[in-house]
Amino acid sequence: MSYQNRKHKIVNFVEEKGEASVKELSDHTNASEATIRRDLIQMAEAGLIFRTHGGAMKLSLVNPTFTFAQKAARNLDKKDYLCSLAAKEINDGDTIFMDCGSTVFSLCPFLKNKQIKIITNSLPVIYELTGTKVSINLIGGEFDTERQAAHGSMAVEHIRRYHADKAFIGTDGFSVEEGLSANSEREAEISLAMIDRAKTVYLLCDSAKINKKAYFQFATLKQVDTLVTDAKNNEIKALKKISIRILNH
Amino acid sequence: MSYQNRKHKIVNFVEEKGEASVKELSDHTNASEATIRRDLIQMAEAGLIFRTHGGAMKLSLVNPTFTFAQKAARNLDKKDYLCSLAAKEINDGDTIFMDCGSTVFSLCPFLKNKQIKIITNSLPVIYELTGTKVSINLIGGEFDTERQAAHGSMAVEHIRRYHADKAFIGTDGFSVEEGLSANSEREAEISLAMIDRAKTVYLLCDSAKINKKAYFQFATLKQVDTLVTDAKNNEIKALKKISIRILNH
DNA sequence: TCATTTTCAGTCAAAAATAATCAAAATGGA
DNA sequence: TCCATTTTGATTATTTTTGACTGAAAATGA
Numbered sequence: 001m002s003y004q005n006r007k008h009k010i011v012n013f014v015e016e017k018g019e020a021s022v023k024e025l026s027d028h029t030n031a032s033e034a035t036i037r038r039d040l041i042q043m044a045e046a047g048l049i050f051r052t053h054g055g056a057m058k059l060s061l062v063n064p065t066f067t068f069a070q071k072a073a074r075n076l077d078k079k080d081y082l083c084s085l086a087a088k089e090i091n092d093g094d095t096i097f098m099d100c101g102s103t104v105f106s107l108c109p110f111l112k113n114k115q116i117k118i119i120t121n122s123l124p125v126i127y128e129l130t131g132t133k134v135s136i137n138l139i140g141g142e143f144d145t146e147r148q149a150a151h152g153s154m155a156v157e158h159i160r161r162y163h164a165d166k167a168f169i170g171t172d173g174f175s176v177e178e179g180l181s182a183n184s185e186r187e188a189e190i191s192l193a194m195i196d197r198a199k200t201v202y203l204l205c206d207s208a209k210i211n212k213k214a215y216f217q218f219a220t221l222k223q224v225d226t227l228v229t230d231a232k233n234n235e236i237k238a239l240k241k242i243s244i245r246i247l248n249h
Numbered sequence: 250m251s252y253q254n255r256k257h258k259i260v261n262f263v264e265e266k267g268e269a270s271v272k273e274l275s276d277h278t279n280a281s282e283a284t285i286r287r288d289l290i291q292m293a294e295a296g297l298i299f300r301t302h303g304g305a306m307k308l309s310l311v312n313p314t315f316t317f318a319q320k321a322a323r324n325l326d327k328k329d330y331l332c333s334l335a336a337k338e339i340n341d342g343d344t345i346f347m348d349c350g351s352t353v354f355s356l357c358p359f360l361k362n363k364q365i366k367i368i369t370n371s372l373p374v375i376y377e378l379t380g381t382k383v384s385i386n387l388i389g390g391e392f393d394t395e396r397q398a399a400h401g402s403m404a405v406e407h408i409r410r411y412h413a414d415k416a417f418i419g420t421d422g423f424s425v426e427e428g429l430s431a432n433s434e435r436e437a438e439i440s441l442a443m444i445d446r447a448k449t450v451y452l453l454c455d456s457a458k459i460n461k462k463a464y465f466q467f468a469t470l471k472q473v474d475t476l477v478t479d480a481k482n483n484e485i486k487a488l489k490k491i492s493i494r495i496l497n498h
Numbered sequence: 499t500c501a502t503t504t505t506c507a508g509t510c511a512a513a514a515a516t517a518a519t520c521a522a523a524a525t526g527g528a
Numbered sequence: 529t530c531c532a533t534t535t536t537g538a539t540t541a542t543t544t545t546t547g548a549c550t551g552a553a554a555a556t557g558a
Contacts, residue, residue: 022515034537054514057251057254061254130394136392140399140407142386143375143384143385158403252544280546283549302555
């Protein structure tokens with residue numbers, strides 16, 4: 001069993017049971033306890049689990065923030081996986097942008113133990129992160145009750161007043177020919193403003209959205225530094241030709 | 250079971266039952282009483298429970314610090330009454346500012362069927378009014394998780410970009426000599442900015458706050474157009490001398 | 499009030515879990 | 529294929545957690 005695969009198994013096991021001992025995980029994965037401990041250390045640093053003396057616990061048990069009704073429930077495993085990858089790129093001290101898409105929202109559980117500053121227009125992100133170490137800057141603007149986020153020119157102006165180390169952006173469609181496309185112009189406008197004001201741009205895109213085109217094209221591939229995805233290499237071989245960093249394992 | 254998980258169990262048990270003895274907790278977690286005592290000491294220090302002789306109690310039973318909703322529930326009748334008066338002043342088509350105080354929050358139920366635009370930095374106000382006819386402009390800035398509202402210079406700048414017909418403002422203290430005073434400079438800064446940008450300023454102030462002084466004086470009586478209160482005329486006769494409209498019936 | 503019972507905090511040694519170390523095994527390019 | 533690097537598992541020393549025991553403190557009840 002590969003290293004990545006084992007980690008995946010550990011997360012699933014812990015998520016399902018709520019808690020697991022090193023012994024249990026060792027039995028479950030046929031790896032030695034020493035290896036499990038090493039894995040747990042890394043995963044705790046990445047914000048995937050909560051490390052305990054004797055094993056690990058589900059984060060949500062430790063940090064009981066009420067979960068918000070989200071249509072994010074689709075492709076949850078894929079999203080969790082790619083978010084776990086993205087979370088590893090975030091270091092204490094970072095300032096990051098997060099847009100109001102459901103994929104980016106899935107990043108929240110992995111951020112709770114990080115000492116970072118988040119600039120976002122998404123209220124669900126804020127609910128999810130209240131009571132954590134994270135410091136938040138709320139982007140104001142016209143409030144969209146359906147998406148529970150602020151939009152419009154005031155929001156764009158707000159973003160332009162800040163710089164961030166990293167931007168985490170979602171998209172509805174992603175293709176080599178058309179770049180990034182969205183179903184909502186208002187959301188896209190925000191994402192684009194974030195892209196402009198971030199040093200490094202991470203696109204979070206689950207495999208279902210790759211090679212799909214949504215109606216409003218809002219950014220090119222060149223504007224993205226790193227594509228974070230659950231897609232396997234053979235699904236995205238067309239992308240290997242262009243200069244974009246791909247993070248999928 | 251790890252000790253982190255045991256602590257989690259203890260909190261849940263105490264929260265559910267209201268109180269628990271060391272013996273009960275020992276049985277419930279299969280740990281010795283000595284261990285439970287050690288846990289309780291730590292958890293009491295962390296502010297998770299209240300330690301009693303013989304066991305532990307739920308914090309809320311002992312130390313009634315008010316959450317936002319609870320705080321709003323106090324003086325409910327008074328606040329409801331004055332809010333009903335204030336609501337009559339609001340007409341369809343108005344644009345209004347609302348600050349993040351608990352009195353102003355109580356205005357929400359009276360606004361649900363009005364066709365107005367609200368500019369606010371208070372997330373509780375937004376939750377309360379999602380799904381209504383009200384259109385909302387969210388004020389961005391540094392997010393204060395305790396008050397669930399945005400503050401700081403960006404928030405002030407946001408407010409300065411708008412004009413409103415009416416501002417609805419709360420205060421912690423109100424007196425003829427010192428005008429309006431607050432316990433939080435950050436909140437006061439927001440209220441003041443709203444006052445500056447509104448045609449008419451309504452101060453919502455229940456009788457308990459009249460003739461009280463909080464530590465930070467942030468506005469004068471001249472800046473207020475109308476005082477909305479539940480106080481009877483004899484309680485506020487000193488105010489009759491100054492030119493302020495009083496709305497208390 | 500005072501005696502009795504219960505609960506408590508501190509100490510200690512045993513047990514459990516961990517981090518550190520190192521050699522073997524697996525992996526991945528040239 | 530071979531070599532360099534990474535990952536793994538076993539071993540050991542160290543740290544953390546635990547339960548039992550103690551005298552002291554607090555609650556109880558006559």
